[in-house]
Amino acid sequence: MKDNTRVTAHSRQRGLTLVELLVAITILAFIAVLGWRGLDSIVRTRVTLTSNLEQTRGMQLTFAQLQSDCAHLAEAAMFPNRIPVLIEKNRLKLVRTVFTDNLPARLQVVTYQVRDGVLTRRESDESRDLNELDNLWTGITSSSSTDVRLLENVASIDMRLWIKDGWRSGVETLAPPPPTPANSPTPLRAKVVPPTGLEFSLRLNGHDNKLLKLFLLGAV
Numbered sequence: 001m002k003d004n005t006r007v008t009a010h011s012r013q014r015g016l017t018l019v020e021l022l023v024a025i026t027i028l029a030f031i032a033v034l035g036w037r038g039l040d041s042i043v044r045t046r047v048t049l050t051s052n053l054e055q056t057r058g059m060q061l062t063f064a065q066l067q068s069d070c071a072h073l074a075e076a077a078m079f080p081n082r083i084p085v086l087i088e089k090n091r092l093k094l095v096r097t098v099f100t101d102n103l104p105a106r107l108q109v110v111t112y113q114v115r116d117g118v119l120t121r122r123e124s125d126e127s128r129d130l131n132e133l134d135n136l137w138t139g140i141t142s143s144s145s146t147d148v149r150l151l152e153n154v155a156s157i158d159m160r161l162w163i164k165d166g167w168r169s170g171v172e173t174l175a176p177p178p179p180t181p182a183n184s185p186t187p188l189r190a191k192v193v194p195p196t197g198l199e200f201s202l203r204l205n206g207h208d209n210k211l212l213k214l215f216l217l218g219a220v
Contacts, residue, residue, distance in 0.1 A: 055204070058151040062119065062202075063213055065150070069110050070198055070215040072096040078107060079133070085195060085217065087159040087169070090114040092200075095133065098126045109136040112150075112157070117205065119154045120147040155203045158210070161217075162197030194218070 074084045074095040085094040092112040097105050106126040113120055122145050124136040160167040196217055201210040 055151070055153065059202070059211065062150045063200075065121065066112070066200065066213075067215055069094060069096050070217050072098070073218045074107050075218065076194060078105070079130070082130075082134075082137075085161065085198070087161060087198075090157055092157070092159055092198075093137070095137070100126075104128065107133055109133065114154050114157055117152060117154055118149055119151040119157065119202075121150055122147050151202075153205045155205045155207075157203075158201045160199040161195035162199070163193055163195045167199060 074097050076084075078097065079095055082095075085092075087093075090113060094110055095107050096110055098108055099105055106128050108126045109124040111122045113122070124145055127133055127136070160169060162168075194217070198215040198217055199212065200215060201212045203210045
């Protein structure tokens with residue numbers, strides 16, 4: 001009698017059957033897939049948020065720097081009979097005043113440009129020599145000038161200048177200089193009406209809407 005009882009108890013303590021094991025593995029696999037998808041979604045969301053935060057930070061720094069450059073646009077007294085700002089396709093060029101302690105005010109040429117989807121800023125050496133500034137303006141930049149990457153994933157930038165009583169494109173602000181007399185030591189330049197405002201719109205890749213900002217040119 002005791003032997004039969006032991007056999008019955010032993011038979012009840014058997015392991016899992018193959019079907020039960022397959023069902024358990026299936027349930028665990030299903031839970032693992034759900035967990036992996038949830039984790040993947042969290043990682044993707046985190047990457048997207050980080051990218052958006054970096055992009056927002058880059059735009060804030062870009063507009064802060066541009067606002068500073070526009071506020072210190074060269075005055076006519078320091079840059080006479082010359083165009084202090086020029087807008088072209090995907091490029092903005094301006095001359096700004098630089099103030100340094102214990103030194104007289106100087107000027108430098110600053111260029112914003114979009115190239116290969118990256119918005120960069122370049123500044124020339126500082127100078128008070130108008131002839132040197134003319135060379136810097138026409139593209140003969142100092143070897144020490146380097147491009148600073150401000151913002152990536154930029155599709156395009158569009159700009160207009162406020163002159164007198166309306167917005168105008170860069171081409172409309174360029175008045176042709178008068179003919180230079182043969183005995184003139186320096187070329188004559190056309191007098192231009194200085195712009196007082198800049199409309200700057202920026203469009204990122206993958207976005208239909210543009211981000212528009214307005215800046216005052218020169219000290220207020």
